[in-house]
Amino acid sequence: MLIDASELDFRTLNERIREAKGDCLITGCLGQRFIGAGLSSGLIKIGGIPGNALGAYLNGAEIITEGDAQDAIGDTMNGGRIVVHGSAGDAVGYAMRGGDIYIRDSAGYRAGIHMKEYRDKVPVMVIGGCTGSFLGEYQAGGIIIVLGLNRGAKEIVGNFPCTGMHGGRMFLRCEPEELRLPGQVVTKRATEEDLAGIMPYLEEYCRLFDVELDSILGSGFTMITPDSKNPYKQMYVGN
Amino acid sequence: MFKSNSTDRQLLEGEVRIPSGCAISAAVSRDGRRFNGEGIINSMLPMHDRSNGLGGGFAAYGIYPEYKEFYALHIFFNDSMDRTACEEVLKEGFEIVRAENIPIRKIPEITNVPLIWRYFVAPLASVLARLQIDEKEYVARMVMKINTKIDGAYVFSSGKNMGVFKAVGFPEDVGRFYRLEEYMGYMWTAHGRYPTNTPGWWGGAHPFALLDYSIVHNGEISSYDANRRSIEMFGYKCTLQTDTEVITYIADYLLRKQGLNLKETASVIAAPFWSTIESKPEEEKRKLSFLRTVYPSLLITGPFSIILGFEGGLMALNDRLKLRSMVTAEKDDMVYIASEEAAIRAMEPDIKGIYAPSGGEPVIVKVKDGAY
Numbered sequence: 144m145l146i147d148a149s150e151l152d153f154r155t156l157n158e159r160i161r162e163a164k165g166d167c168l169i170t171g172c173l174g175q176r177f178i179g180a181g182l183s184s185g186l187i188k189i190g191g192i193p194g195n196a197l198g199a200y201l202n203g204a205e206i207i208t209e210g211d212a213q214d215a216i217g218d219t220m221n222g223g224r225i226v227v228h229g230s231a232g233d234a235v236g237y238a239m240r241g242g243d244i245y246i247r248d249s250a251g252y253r254a255g256i257h258m259k260e261y262r263d264k265v266p267v268m269v270i271g272g273c274t275g276s277f278l279g280e281y282q283a284g285g286i287i288i289v290l291g292l293n294r295g296a297k298e299i300v301g302n303f304p305c306t307g308m309h310g311g312r313m314f315l316r317c318e319p320e321e322l323r324l325p326g327q328v329v330t331k332r333a334t335e336e337d338l339a340g341i342m343p344y345l346e347e348y349c350r351l352f353d354v355e356l357d358s359i360l361g362s363g364f365t366m367i368t369p370d371s372k373n374p375y376k377q378m379y380v381g382n
Numbered sequence: 383m384f385k386s387n388s389t390d391r392q393l394l395e396g397e398v399r400i401p402s403g404c405a406i407s408a409a410v411s412r413d414g415r416r417f418n419g420e421g422i423i424n425s426m427l428p429m430h431d432r433s434n435g436l437g438g439g440f441a442a443y444g445i446y447p448e449y450k451e452f453y454a455l456h457i458f459f460n461d462s463m464d465r466t467a468c469e470e471v472l473k474e475g476f477e478i479v480r481a482e483n484i485p486i487r488k489i490p491e492i493t494n495v496p497l498i499w500r501y502f503v504a505p506l507a508s509v510l511a512r513l514q515i516d517e518k519e520y521v522a523r524m525v526m527k528i529n530t531k532i533d534g535a536y537v538f539s540s541g542k543n544m545g546v547f548k549a550v551g552f553p554e555d556v557g558r559f560y561r562l563e564e565y566m567g568y569m570w571t572a573h574g575r576y577p578t579n580t581p582g583w584w585g586g587a588h589p590f591a592l593l594d595y596s597i598v599h600n601g602e603i604s605s606y607d608a609n610r611r612s613i614e615m616f617g618y619k620c621t622l623q624t625d626t627e628v629i630t631y632i633a634d635y636l637l638r639k640q641g642l643n644l645k646e647t648a649s650v651i652a653a654p655f656w657s658t659i660e661s662k663p664e665e666e667k668r669k670l671s672f673l674r675t676v677y678p679s680l681l682i683t684g685p686f687s688i689i690l691g692f693e694g695g696l697m698a699l700n701d702r703l704k705l706r707s708m709v710t711a712e713k714d715d716m717v718y719i720a721s722e723e724a725a726i727r728a729m730e731p732d733i734k735g736i737y738a739p740s741g742g743e744p745v746i747v748k749v750k751d752g753a754y
Contacts, residue, residue: 152430153431173428173724173727173728174428174429174722174724174725174728175428176431191727192723192724192727194428194722194724195722211723211736213707213722213723213724214707214722230736230738232707232709232723232738233704233707233738251704251707251738252703252704252741275704275738275740275741276703276704276740276741277703301740302655302658323661
């Protein structure tokens with residue numbers, strides 16, 4: 144179904160999407176919030192700029208934007224996919240617990256904070272550019288991949304990444320020496336075996352955004368995981 | 383202090399505390415090219431849900447070129463008795479070259495309208511000579527005096543060749559109410575309010591302004607009382623118990639009285655963490671440590687994104703943790719800033735390259751010299 148969003152407020156637009164009970168193509172979007180919130184199936188393509196909390200609580204549906212996205216996309220997402228053909232704002236995938244998010248360019252502050260996993264529910268976030276500060280703060284599970292494509296002299300991540308990280312894995316396409324990390328995580332250069340685990344996601348990024356895989360694999364990745372010898376639970380009290 | 387005089391009087395700011403979301407935006411021409419208020423009003427439409435109808439406002443720079451030598455005082459009055467009392471005070475210190483109602487459009491969305499006047503004034507030379515202070519200091523003191531001593535009068539704008547227009551309502555309605563499409567300015571800032579700590583009233587809407595400094599603010603300041611106690615030692619009176627007011631006075635104090643530049647001011651109010659300072663090159667480390675040490679009580683903590691307007695430019699700034707969103711974009715001579723990208727695209731759909739400044743990273747825009 145084709146929906147022209149240019150004269151619709153967020154409530155009406157979301158009602159139309161739910162009534163459509165199938166794939167939607169939205170045009171003229173300008174800041175309407177909560178698009179696709181909680182949806183379990185179908186595909187939503189968005190022309191224009193979707194508002195905050197795009198795909199919050201997403202439960203299996205797929206959302207594709209043709210441009211940038213704003214703050215808090217995929218908040219507490221449970222399943223499905225969000226693909227952003229541009230940059231994303233702050234708090235991408237906050238408390239995400241399933242599904243995957245692909246951002247072609249950069250993400251703002253607090254990407255992937257409180258991300259978690261349980262058994263087969265392993266959320267994945269791939270960011271093509273750089274991210275702001277507090278990347279993966281309190282990460283408890285899932286996989287965060289930042290490629291730092293076309294970053295020049297820019298740092299791949301801002302200040303205080305991985306603070307309080309106690310689960311999951313993070314892959315940053317840079318040297319470990321470039322990073323300032325807290326004491327409760329360990330870093331190492333990703334081995335071929337490590338990279339094999341994320342290769343499907345790298346290939347998917349390349350397919351979605353028409354990027355050569357070789358251009359990504361040309362430089363190495365740093366893998367960051369929680370330090371099991373210095374776990375976060377002992378930061379305050381030794382319980 | 384301003385007090386409402388209605389019999390079923392609602393409590394005002396400072397009289398009750400309600401345990402903020404807000405929207406801000408700005409548009410400025412680096413060439414000093416003047417444009418009307420329609421664009422900035424439109425920018426608030428996609429951010430409608432960031433406000434709750436309890437306050438909206440705009441600051442417009444370059445709108446009074448025919449009176450640009452005079453301070454333009456915009457004042458709310460409860461009734462004409464308050465106006466008479468206030469004018470008595472004004473006449474003691476100012477030559478009033480023009481006094482008039484600010485033109486409004488009566489619309490159902492904006493109610494409980496006070497008297498809204500503007501005065502173009504010049505401080506009397508004899509008064510300045512007697513007090514041995516410069517005219518800006520005198521104007522600032524008179525604003526404080528009226529706002530603290532005259533019940534039912536509140537000066538909400540006091541700069542030259544600029545004006546603040548604000549009310550209780552949604553920002554797009556406030557813009558229509560004040561007929562902002564009829565004004566031409568080289569710079570506009572806007573605010574949509576979602577008051578959380580204080581009830582909304584006309585004076586408590588943003589922007590807050592003193593002299594040509596105006597602030598629009600999205601956020602809530604945890605350090606409000608520490609900041610207030612500090613700034614009140616230097617003659618400022620916080621009459622509204624709303625955090626934005628104190629930012630305006632801090633900006634005036636650091637920029638006008640202390641002579642800091644904008645970047646230094648940003649390093650005081652959004653000072654980097656000591657651990658971040660430690661990682662800087664020696665010279666910068668020395669400077670940042672100095673500013674944090676000299677002005678510890680003017681560090682503003684808690685979430686904020688603000689746009690500080692002044693004659694000839696603006697500075698946009700996030701708190702150091704970037705707990706509020708803000709993006710910027712440029713096209714030709716124009717620079718746009720807003721809480722959301724959608725707001726910028728409402729003003730200029732054909733924008734390439736949205737930029738999200740880091741926490742504590744000031745975005746400073748100066749209009750070409752002499753163009754304002």
